[in-house]
Amino acid sequence: MNIKTYFxxxxxxxxxxxxxxxxxxAWLGSSVFDGARYFDGAIPDxxxxxxxxxxxxxxxxxxxxxxxxDMVGIIKEGLAxxxxxxxxxxxxxxxxxxGGDSLVLPKENSTAFSICLEEIPMASPNVSATLARTRFxxxxxxxxxxxxxxxxxxxxxxxxxxxxxSKGFSNALVTDANGNVAETAxxxxxxxxxxxxxxxxPNGTFLAGITRSRHIKNLRxxxxxxxxxxxxxxxxxDADEVFMSGNMTKITPVTAIEDKNFQVGPVTLLVRELYWDxxxxxxx
Numbered sequence: 001m002n003i004k005t006y007f008x009x010x011x012x013x014x015x016x017x018x019x020x021x022x023x024x025x026a027w028l029g030s031s032v033f034d035g036a037r038y039f040d041g042a043i044p045d046x047x048x049x050x051x052x053x054x055x056x057x058x059x060x061x062x063x064x065x066x067x068x069x070d071m072v073g074i075i076k077e078g079l080a081x082x083x084x085x086x087x088x089x090x091x092x093x094x095x096x097x098x099g100g101d102s103l104v105l106p107k108e109n110s111t112a113f114s115i116c117l118e119e120i121p122m123a124s125p126n127v128s129a130t131l132a133r134t135r136f137x138x139x140x141x142x143x144x145x146x147x148x149x150x151x152x153x154x155x156x157x158x159x160x161x162x163x164x165x166s167k168g169f170s171n172a173l174v175t176d177a178n179g180n181v182a183e184t185a186x187x188x189x190x191x192x193x194x195x196x197x198x199x200x201x202p203n204g205t206f207l208a209g210i211t212r213s214r215h216i217k218n219l220r221x222x223x224x225x226x227x228x229x230x231x232x233x234x235x236x237x238d239a240d241e242v243f244m245s246g247n248m249t250k251i252t253p254v255t256a257i258e259d260k261n262f263q264v265g266p267v268t269l270l271v272r273e274l275y276w277d278x279x280x281x282x283x284x
Contacts, residue, residue, distance in 0.1 A: 002086075002119035004078050011078050018114045025095025029152040030106050032056035035247045036090040038079050039122050042279040043090075047072055048210045049247075050092060052149065057094045059148035062111045064094065071115070078117050079284055089248070091116040123249040125272065128264065130256040131184060131242075132169040133233065134160040138182045138205040146205055160185040171244070173236065173257060176205040181231045187246030188212040189254075191231070191239035192267045198235070201228040211275075212245045218274040224267070241265035250275055 005016035025031040034053035036046050050068035057064040066074070071092055082088055092115045096106035136159055139146055144153065160172035164185075172185040183189050183206045190199045197219060202208040216226045236242060242254035242262055251272045253264040 002082070004081065004117045006074055006078060006115035006117075007113075011081075015116075018112070019095065023095060023097050023112070024099045024106055024110070025097075025112070028096075028099065028104060029150075030060055030062065031093060031095035031151040032060050032062065032148050033091050033093040033151065034149055036075075037122075037247055037250075038082070038086070038088040038090060038284065040276075040279070041084045041284055042282050043075075043079070043284055044275075044279045044282045045210050045214060046075065046090070046282070049090070050075075052210065053092045053094065056148035056150060057111070059145055060094075060096075060150055061106050062094050062096055063109050065111055065113050066092075075115060075117075076284060078115065082117070082119070084284075086119055087122045089118045089120045091118070120248075123252065127249070128253045128255040129171045129184075129244055130169045131171050131173040131254055132164040132167055132258050134163050134172040134174055134185070136160045136163065136172075136174070138174055138176050140177050141204050146207075149207060157185045169256075169258075173233070175233075176203060179232075181233060181236060182206045184244055187244040187249075187252065189236075190215070190243050190245060190271075191236055192241035192243075192265060193235075193239050195225075195267075197224055197226045197267060198231060199226070199228055200231050209245060209247065211247050211250060214278070215245050215251075215271055215275065218278055219271065222270070222274060224270075241268050243268045243271065245271075 003015045005012045007018045019026050034049045036049040050071040054064040095112050097112050098107040098110040100107035164172040174182050176182040188209045219226050237260050244252040253268045255262050
């Protein structure tokens with residue numbers, strides 16, 4: 001709803017066509033993006049998201065054309081046309097235009113840039129998730145660009161979701177190549193046990209999200225013990241609370257992992273409260 005598109009140096013109303021059939025990004029998947037949020041007049045960690053899309057571009061052998069600080073200015077210009085109480089998803093994106101003589105390898109200095117602003121409501125605090133195992137795993141750097149937020153990674157996530165949703169669950173609890181829990185199909189994951197908070201330690205197979213890092217900092221500043229470590233399925237089944245962390249919804253309580261049910265506990269509620277209080281310091 002209410003989409004605005006930045007392309008070729010200016011803002012356009014609506015979902016403007018920006019990708020051509022012969023663009024390298026269209027037929028060979030050389031696209032990266034990031035996702036930030038505008039809600040309640042705030043744009044939390046916007047600069048970090050803009051930095052990350054440039055880092056993702058470099059990882060995909062694309063040449064970033066817009067500095068993170070300039071990107072922030074462009075996004076703020078576009079957001080000024082929205083109501084202050086609108087909830088907007090912010091997607092800066094790069095893709096390769098040409099492959100040059102090699103076709104497959106993106107041609108140097110042949111990069112397109114766009115920003116999409118789309119009005120998408122924030123999830124209700126009452127929304128929760130149910131998780132199940134999936135046979136699909138997170139890739140490793142040796143066989144995929146796991147150090148980028150790249151569009152080509154998401155079909156793997158989609159088949160994870162399709163598998164668990166066919167069994168009646170809303171999301172997948174996903175392992176790395178070694179069989180340890182990495183994240184869910186769409187977000188990072190935390191568990192709470194005896195008052196301590198645990199989350200999988202970044203090992204290069206999944207993006208340790210910007211919102212994840214913010215939750216860890218907020219909790220530690222509050223005095224909570226947050227431990228990044230290797231975690232198994234059994235650790236999650238044995239938890240007192242489980243919650244997901246992602247930019248789209250920020251915090252999502254998990255109320256079941258297969259046949260194990262969970263309550264929405266006090267730490268999960270605290271994480272939400274701390275995040276929303278902190279976000280007021282990042283106003284547009």
